[in-house]
Amino acid sequence: MTKIFQISVLLVLFISLRVFGQQKANGGLDKLEDKALTMIDKLPELAKADRYYQKHSHSKKHLLTMVAGKPGKGQKYFNIEIAEDNGAAYHTWYSFLVDPRTGEILYEDYKNDKDIPLNKWRKQKNYLGLD
DSSP, X not given: OHHHHHHHHHHHHHHHHHHHXXXXXXXXXXXXXXXXXXXXXXXXXXXXXXXXXXXHTTTSOEEEXXXXXXXXXXXXXXXXXXXXXXXXXXXXXXXXXXXXXTTEEEEEXXXXXXXXXXXXHHHHOOTXXXX
């Protein structure tokens, strides 16, 4: 039991130091990530979609926002996914590319293999994926 406890403490310490190191090394990426998430969370279409999923699942399902990719070499966008949490797994319904520095938001249209500017995606009026 003592050996397991010692290993657990070392593991927690290692993870804590690694996370702290990543936060210091990312050069302010955390603030930009928060801004990118906030930009997506404020989209009224996604609030509407979340209400729809909650209503039709009797509050058993809801949408959540998560970062699926961060800017790096050759990539200026955060990849933000909106997924359904059904209690057993996540199902991605929407995927956006967000540049919090410029405010640019693109919808990733996997069906047609292209990225669509937010204003064009809004004109399609298929936020719920029911079309």
